[in-house]
Every structure is written in C-alpha cells, then in structure tokens.
Amino acid sequence: MFSFFRKKSPPPAVQPQVVESQAIAPQTAEAPATEPVSAPAAVAAPAPAANAAPAEAPATEAAEKKSWLARLKQGLSRTGSSIAGVFGYVKVDEALFEQLEDALLMADCGVTATQKILAGLRARVKSERIEDAAAVRTALAKVLADHLRALERTPQVPAAADEKPWVVMIAGVNGAGKTTSIGKITHHLSEGGHSVLLAAADTFRAAAREQLAVWGNRNQVSVVSQEGADPGAVVFDAVQSARAKGIDVVIADTAGRLPTQLHLMEELKKIARVCGKALDGAPHERWLVIDGNTGQNAVAQVKAFNEALQLTGLIVTKLDGTAKGGVLAAIASTCPVPVLFIGVGEQLQDLQPFSAEEFAGALTGA
Template sequence: MFGLFKKAPQDISPSPSPSWLGRLKAGLRGSRDKLQQGLSGLFGRKLDDQWFETLEETLILADVGVSTSRRLIHALQQEARRQRIEEGNALKPLLKGELMALLRPLERSLSPPPAEGPQVILFVGVNGAGKTTSIGKLAQYFLNQDKKVLLAAGDTFRAAAVAQLVAWGERHHVPVITQEKGDSAAVIFDAIQAARARGIDIVLADTAGRLPTQLHLMDEIRKVKRVVTKADPTAPHEILLVLDANTGQNALTQVKAFDDALQLTGLIITKLDGTARGGVIAAIAGERPIPVCFLGVGEGPEDLDIFSADAYVDALIE
C-alpha cells in the first residue's frame, strides 16, 4: 500500500494507505451526508417504480448528472429483474458495485518519465481551482521518490501566484524559474531548457487561470502547448486539469472545453472536503472519462493522494 508520501512505481494500480482512507472519508463527509439524506429510508422499502425514481433524483441532486444517473438506474433495474430482487436493501451493494465499475476506468498513474530529458507536466484550469497549491504538493510527492524537481512560474498574470510558487520552491528546496516580464510560454520554455541543463527529472509548469469562455485565453494556452513541444518534441508528457469540486456540474463543462483544446491526460480534483458535490466524478466518468490522477481533501501536503475508485465509493456510500 502507498500514499502520497510513500515511494511507489508509477505503473501500478492505486492502493491507498489507511491514513489516506481516513482523510478521504472525512473529506467526503459533506457529499456523503447529502447522498445519505436522499437515501434515508430508501433501502428499507420494497422496490417499485417510485423507488427507482427517488434514487434517480437523489443521484442527480448529488451531481452525478442526468445521463449517468439514468445509466446507473437502468443497470440496477436490469439486475433487480435478473436476480428477482424485491427489497431495496439488496440493491445497496449493487449500487456501490455499479459506481465502482463506472469509476475504475478513471484510475491511472502518471506516465513514466521519458528516456531523455525532463518529464514536463503542464497544469491548467480556471482561477482559484488550486493549481499552484497542487503543484506544491506534487513537488513533495516527486521529491519523496528521489526525483529532482523544477517549478515553472507560468502564471504571469498574477504576481501572487508567482510569489506562492516561489514560496513552495523555498519550502521544498527546489529551483523556480520566473520572469519579471514575459508570457507563460516563454517562462515554461526557459524552464525546460534549464531543467535539461541541470539534469532535472520533473518540470511542474503552472499556467494562469482561465475560463473556457475566454476564447483568447484558450488560444493562449494552446500556444503554450505548442511552445513546450518546440522545447521538447515529446512534451508536455502530462496535461493535468485542476478542478474545484465545488463547481459541481460546471466541472464537467470545464473538462470538455479543456480537453477539446488541449487533449488532457488527467485530472486533479481539489477541495472535496468543502463540498457536497462529490458525485461529479461519476458524471465525468459517464460523459467525458478523463483519468483522475489525484484527489485533494484539504490544505496539507498529505491531503492529496492517488485516486482509487473503490476507496472513493466506500467513502461516499456508507
């Protein structure tokens, strides 16, 4: 078993540590309580059309999404008929099983590093999603795997973001590439060149927050990707969208927009401890199944860890 701060190969299935499972369950309390309110008394009743309608409404209100909720309900109805189930209690483990099966395809470890040069990981997302904080936490993750890390302060729109990343760099004793003047693409290009010269293993590149509706800024992030490829034809090796779980169904809109623009390789979902909308991961799995690489349930470095579908569903449904 391993958590964020235990060394592990990057190509094995996630196996959360007991300490992380406890933090995950505590972090999902809001989402779990909201779901339990809708499910209260439901599993003690006999199955009928109203039972399934109530369950569908509960899933939709938990931000599982309309189409994904209907998909789950259809699967449960078929299984209930096949097994001749008449009591709601017998469907609770089946619901958990269907959710786990839906979410397991989202499990994915980060890609292995390239044979030569640094592994370049580009972080994108809207303002306030937690990109810079996630970079700081992942810097510690890679340092604990004995990797040499370099940070690129590519959010050139906010001086506070640069200062925050520099503070993370000082805390972890890793170099940070910044520019007083210049755009995001130039900063990240310089960071890749510096990493190659210094024998760095991992480049974690921040970018400015942007809404998918800000078309000129979406064009700019495409430019960043093109410039990264000029610095290293194999890069970026990961493009991670950082999502604030509080945005609920809007998170799915962000996934679709950023994936269309950049071909995302993975997601980091943050702030699950401050929301009752944790069901949105199921909506993502049902409509745009981009892998979820990490979950965040708090501010501490230990509050970010690898996504496990089974652990997540266990924490969401008691």
C-alpha cells in the same frame, strides 16, 4: 500512497533558488531565433527523511491507507449523506429507486450518468434477487465503481535518462487550487526521490509567482520565474535548464483562466507548442485542476480545456466542501478524461491518487 512516483533515494538537499528566466520577446517564445539560455538553477530534492524499519513499513502503509479512507469518507460526507439516507427505506421497491434517482441528481451526477447507474443497479438487484436495502447500497457502490473505473489512470515518471525531463503542464480556472496542488505533487515527487523544477508561467499575477516560490522553498526545489515575461519563454527556459541539469520533472504553472476567454485559451495552446520546441514530445502531460464545488460547471470546463489541450488527466480539489461529489460520474459519462488525483483537505496527505472503488465506497457509505 504515491508509490508510483517512487524511483530512487533522494539526493542530498541544497538551497533552492528562484531563478530569473531570460527576458524573451513573445514572438521569440513561439520560434526562438537564438540559442535559449538555460536557467542556472540548482535543483534539489529534500534530504532523506528518517525511514521506519523495513518490518514496520507494511503496518505504516496500512495505517496511512486507513487514515486516507477515513478522510475521504469524511470529505464526501455531504454528498454521501443524501445518498445514504435513501437506504433508511425498508422495502426495495420503485419508491427506493425514485429517491435514489433524486439523490444522485442532487449530487450532480448528471442525467445521463444517473440513468446509466440506475439501470445497472436495477439489473444487479434483479439478477442477484436483492431484497434488503442495505444490500442495495452495497450493490450501488459496485455499480458506481464500475462506472468510474474508466477514469482510473496511474501516471508514471519515465526512468530512462534520455527521456528527461518529464514535463507536466497544469491549467485551470482561478481559485481551483492549481498552485497548491502543484506544491503537493512536488512534495510527493521529491519524497519519492525525483528532482523537480517548477516553471512560474503565470506571469500576469505577481502573487502566483510568489506562491509558487513559497512551495519551491518548502519542497527544496528551484523555480524558474520572470516578472512580465512571455509565459512560453519561461517554460522554454525551464525545460532547457532541466535538460542541462538532468532533472527528472518539470511542472509548469499557467495563468488561471475561464474557458470562455478565448485569447487566453489560445495562449495555453501556444505554451504547449513552445514546450514542444524545447523538447520533442513535451509537454508529456496536460492536467486540468477543477474545483469539486462547481458541480456541472466542472464538466463544461473539462470539455473546453480538453478541446484546447487534449488533456491527459484531471486533479479534482475541494471535494470536502461540497455536496456535489457525484460530478465525477458525470465526467465519466460525458468527457472521460482520467482523474489522477482528488483532494479532500488542505494537508499534504489530503491529495491522493484516485481509486474508483475507494471513491464509490466513500460516496455511498458502503
């Protein structure tokens, strides 16, 4: 499913390490006065798994796709049930559109997106002379997919050796699922043959470093970490180490924070600047993890973090525990930062690339 990450066969596995980053004073992270010390990390991807015979691959991929769509539909069932319930109404009249408007607003699509979606649906119903409620639901799925298509984007890991490493900076509020999402993405990258190095830049919370180390061990990748160190210094060391080792990807986990905590938001900007000092153009990606349960508050988070970091993508988690899955429609209308991945569960397979068509179909039950 993460086919866009697949590039090469994984190298033989070695024992992952948690590497202690050099202790660097905060001001040094902003503009290092001395040559930074590369963390001596031995980076490894997992050993190659037993692959199915080539003739069986298409069937396996089809089964995985079907399984994912079933999980997505189940995960969005709380949102979709309220929308699908509207189409039990037999006649296609103004009452149906009024009920649908209420359902979209309750799903946290937001006023602007709801009005745009309904306007598009009315036009389609009129032009296609739809008179059946079930056909209206199919039309709604198409209109919603068109609305969400602005959020589609497929990130690509550069293949050229001189572009290594590809640096991804991850931000988000506490509890959004930031570190868990990093672990899942690392797994898929490693399975695709990419070497990965994790930077534990959440230096304020010991549990965060430990959690990232667990994911590092599970995925057979190394983690650059330093208790109490300046977050920018940890990221600087991680990028320098990755450059020296020829590692493909660096993923930096940052401390959870609310967008109203201005001093912490300034620190995020600083980490990004220090990252650029370690490698021109880094961080190449700035992703925000948002909890799908937060509804319209997620829109406010996207706006605030986008202003601070110029986000290149979103990861939306926990869509299986909410009736507010329509918030992606609100994001598309008000702050269309691409949605790269969505999560509908705790398993590795429950985080997958976002598809407007798949999401719209699951949300409407079409």
